[in-house]
Amino acid sequence: QSALTQPASVSESPGQSITISCTGTSADIGAYNYVSWYQHHPGKAPKLIIYGVTNRPFGVSNRFSGSKSGNTASLTISGLQPEDEADYYCSSWTTSDTLVYVFGSGTKVTVL
């Protein structure tokens, strides 16, 4: 199966903003508004931070925001904080008959 494409790493200083892209196809990101984003600190449970392209679960900071254009989704983290250093994964529902969810390859965010 083909994973969604994300940059391997992004680095930025505290207080700055970053945007992580997630590129899929017309069978997944382009087909549905069912893009979600997960924050994963190694050794811990992944945490949902964005669902339905733009929605934040209760308790997730408004520094996290999501968007989508065509087959590409994006996650923006504004006002970077040290605790934002983690791996970030996008995911989408897919029309493929052999998959339900497809995940991105993951982006390591480093706060300098």
Added chain:
Amino acid sequence: QVRLVESGGGLVKPGGSLRLSCAASGFSFSDYYMNWVRQAPGRGLEWVSYISSSGSTIYYPDSVKGRFTISRDNAKKTLYLQMNSLRVEDTAVYYCAREGVTPFLDYWGQGTVVTVSS
């Protein structure tokens, strides 16, 4: 609060079997679809299986189809993953995850480690 606790991981030889469990608490387990997701060492997340709330609808990716079986016991509030004919490439941390109202995974467990090696 919602809690998912996986167990059953371990070291197994290629061709062997393991059964993972995921004990759920803090929510009405029988109302929710559930999934298994894994992460191989140094790799990203990979969806492994999906089961509807009643257990009547099940999906797998080609990478595990015919070898893995997802099931659930709603009375025991427990999700299972029976893994047969294990391969070295099945080595991973296995997470169970609850599906939200629309397709997203809103709660995850801490994971259980499966190592397939001779």
